[in-house]
Amino acid sequence: MKEIRVVFPLLLVLSCAGVWAADLSGWRTRMQEANLLDRQGRYGEAGSLYLAALEEAERSAPTDTRLADSLNNLAAHYFQCGKYADAEPLYRRALEAWKAVRPKEPRGAALTMNNLAALYRAQGRYGEAEPLYRDSLQLLGQISGPESLDAVTALNNLAELYRAQGKYGQAESAARRSLEISERIGGPDGESTAASLFTLASVNRDFGRYEEAAQLLGRSLTIRETALGAGHPLVSATLGNMAEVYSAQRRFAEAEPLARRSLEIREKSLGLAHPDVAVSLNNLAQIERLQGRYSEAEPLYRRALAIWETQLGPDHPDVARCLSNLADFYRERGRLSAAESLYTRALAILEKALGQNHPQVAVVGQNLADVYRAQGRFRKAQELQRRVVQVFERTVGAGDPRYREALVCYARMLREDKRREDAARIEARVNLLLP
Numbered sequence: 445m446k447e448i449r450v451v452f453p454l455l456l457v458l459s460c461a462g463v464w465a466a467d468l469s470g471w472r473t474r475m476q477e478a479n480l481l482d483r484q485g486r487y488g489e490a491g492s493l494y495l496a497a498l499e500e501a502e503r504s505a506p507t508d509t510r511l512a513d514s515l516n517n518l519a520a521h522y523f524q525c526g527k528y529a530d531a532e533p534l535y536r537r538a539l540e541a542w543k544a545v546r547p548k549e550p551r552g553a554a555l556t557m558n559n560l561a562a563l564y565r566a567q568g569r570y571g572e573a574e575p576l577y578r579d580s581l582q583l584l585g586q587i588s589g590p591e592s593l594d595a596v597t598a599l600n601n602l603a604e605l606y607r608a609q610g611k612y613g614q615a616e617s618a619a620r621r622s623l624e625i626s627e628r629i630g631g632p633d634g635e636s637t638a639a640s641l642f643t644l645a646s647v648n649r650d651f652g653r654y655e656e657a658a659q660l661l662g663r664s665l666t667i668r669e670t671a672l673g674a675g676h677p678l679v680s681a682t683l684g685n686m687a688e689v690y691s692a693q694r695r696f697a698e699a700e701p702l703a704r705r706s707l708e709i710r711e712k713s714l715g716l717a718h719p720d721v722a723v724s725l726n727n728l729a730q731i732e733r734l735q736g737r738y739s740e741a742e743p744l745y746r747r748a749l750a751i752w753e754t755q756l757g758p759d760h761p762d763v764a765r766c767l768s769n770l771a772d773f774y775r776e777r778g779r780l781s782a783a784e785s786l787y788t789r790a791l792a793i794l795e796k797a798l799g800q801n802h803p804q805v806a807v808v809g810q811n812l813a814d815v816y817r818a819q820g821r822f823r824k825a826q827e828l829q830r831r832v833v834q835v836f837e838r839t840v841g842a843g844d845p846r847y848r849e850a851l852v853c854y855a856r857m858l859r860e861d862k863r864r865e866d867a868a869r870i871e872a873r874v875n876l877l878l879p
Contacts, residue, residue, distance in 0.1 A: 471500050471510055475517065483672075487525050487714065494518040509549055512541035516556045523563055524677075526719040526755050535560040551594070554583035558598050565605050568761040568797040574609075577602045591625045596636050599625070600643045608761075610803045610839050612650050619644040638667035642682060649685070652845060654693050661686045677720065680709035684727055691731050700735075703728040719762070722751035726766055733773050745770045761804075764793035768808045780815050787812040803846065806835040810850060813857070822861040829854045848877050 478493035498518050501510040519534035535556055542553035561576035581598040588594040599622035606615035623640035630636040645660035665682045672678060684706035690699035707724035714720055729744035749766045756762060771786035791808045798805055810832045816825035833854055836847040851874045858867035 471497055471514075474500075475513065478521070479517065482521055482524060487521065490521055491525075494521050506541075506544040507546040509545050509552065512538045512545060512549070512552055512556070515541060516552070516559065519563075520559055523559070523566070525714070526717075528563060528567055528756070531563055532560070535563065550583060551587045554580045554587065555594070558584070558601060561605070562601050565601070565608060567756070568608075568759075570605065570609055570798070573605055577605055591629060593626075593630065593636050596622050596626050596630070596640060600639055603643050603647065607646060607650060609798070612647065612840065615650070616644075616647045619647050633667050633670070635667065635671050638664045638671070638678075638682075641667075642685070645685060645689075649689055649692070652692075654689050657689050658686065661689065675709055675713060677710060677713050680706045680713070680724070681720070683709070684724055687731065688727055691727075691734065694734070696731060696735050700728075700731050703731055717751055717755065719752060719755050722748040722755075722762070722766070725751070726769060729773075730769060733769075733776070738773065738777060741773060742770075745773060759793050759796065761794060761797045764790040764797070764808070765804070767793075768811065772811065775811065775815060775818075780819055784812065784815045784819075787815060801835050801838055803836065803839050806832045806839070806846070806850070809835070810853060814853070817857055817860065822857060826854070826857050826861065829857055842877060848874060851877075 474493045474497045478490045478497065481487070481490035481493065494514070494517055497510075498514040501508070501514040504510050515534045515538035519531040519538065522528070522531040522534065538556045539553060539560070542549060542556065545552070557576050558580035561573040561580065564570070564573035564576070577598065581595065581602060584592065584594040584598050599618045603615045603618035603622065606612070606618060619640065623637070623644050626634060626637040626640040641660045641664040645657040645664065648654075648657040648660065661682055665679065665686065668676065668679045668682055683702045687699040687702035687706060690696070690702070703724065707721070707728055710718065710721045710724050725744045725748035729741045729748065732738075732741040732744065745766060749763065749770065752760060752763045752766055767786045767790040771783040771790065774780075774783040774786065787808055791805065791812060794802065794805045794808060809828055813825045813828040813832060816822075816828065829850070833847070833850045836844065836850050840846055842848075851870055855867045855870035855874065858864075858870065
């Protein structure tokens with residue numbers, strides 16, 4: 445299932461040295477109101493205020509921080525609205541504007557770097573995101589302190605990047621460090637703690653620790669509903685991840701109402717064409733498919749795919765994940781040619797975006813190999829499944845259930861092709877992994 449990932453852009457309202465108080469007051473008021481509206485998920489109202497603040501800031505002196513602040517915050521707003529193409533040039537302008545500010549504002553530049561990295565991660569541009577995340581985390585540690593709320597957000601975002609890259613051990617370390625700092629400085633019920641709980645829950649889900657993930661998400665949901673209200677997009681994200689965890693445990697009666705509530709919140713607060721709405725549609729489609737409700741699942745998949753292709757482009761990893769899910773749907777219905785086509789396209793996108801040695805690449809590869817097996821193309825299936833085993837062994841390790849499952853599938857393919865001795869060797873490896 446396509447799990448929900450949240451990136452945390454950082455909004456700025458910093459001091460503006462050398463600015464007349466009257467000039468600053470109107471700009472600051474608009475910016476604070478816009479930030480509050482964005483935080484509440486009222487994006488339509490926030491947008492006009494951000495644009496007005498930027499228009500005023502464009503008339504300020506180059507050394508005034510208002511221009512960089514306004515550019516960063518409008519870009520973060522566009523990011524939240526799924527307008528990634530509009531956000532990137534604004535972030536780049538903001539980084540240039542920070543260079544002209546006097547006195548220097550290294551914190552502002554570091555936060556904008558973090559935000560640009562978050563944008564690249566959302567676009568699947570992981571190689572460009574990681575150095576920006578690392579540099580911003582180092583700068584924020586020097587400026588705000590290694591145990592600051594700035595560092596918490598940067599650690600959360602870095603953990604999400606590591607998850608996307610399949611670096612689950614590094615993701616867990618960053619997420620646990622973030623939660624430790626959040627609880628100490630923000631309190632157990634702070635909003636930063638809710639964000640850290642959310643991220644750590646996602647990591648636990650990756651490892652198959654569903655009970656721990658559900659407990660962490662339950663804490664996060666309670667904090668967010670209390671602080672933000674039941675209709676906030678972050679509440680929707682938490683509900684969606686809880687639904688995903690329950691679905692992985694085949695607790696569909698609990699998962700489905702959470703997924704529907706998540707979709708309803710997002711459609712109302714973000715609009716019908718937002719990428720996060722596609723996440724909720726895809727997750728609900730998965731729940732319907734896993735319950736055998738195919739007629740309900742297919743239009744949900746197709747609507748999610750249309751949103752992602754339009755908003756993110758045809759080569760985005762989220763498009764590949766939806767293609768793979770739709771291929772699962774066709775495979776289960778016996779439409780093997782349609783499934784093969786979608787798996788092949790998804791695999792090409794993921795290999796280009798993530799590299800060949802990534803767990804998500806292995807998952808899609810294993811499904812495609814199973815299609816080849818069902819078509820009687822045994823050698824092609826075995827060749828691909830052998831590569832899948834190697835990728836899982838290199839990335840998640842022999843202790844991960846996905847590695848063991850890949851070996852089982854490989855042994856079955858060998859037996860079906862009457863390669864009994866080869867199958868027995870693989871089965872012996874499986875037996876060594878059993879507790």
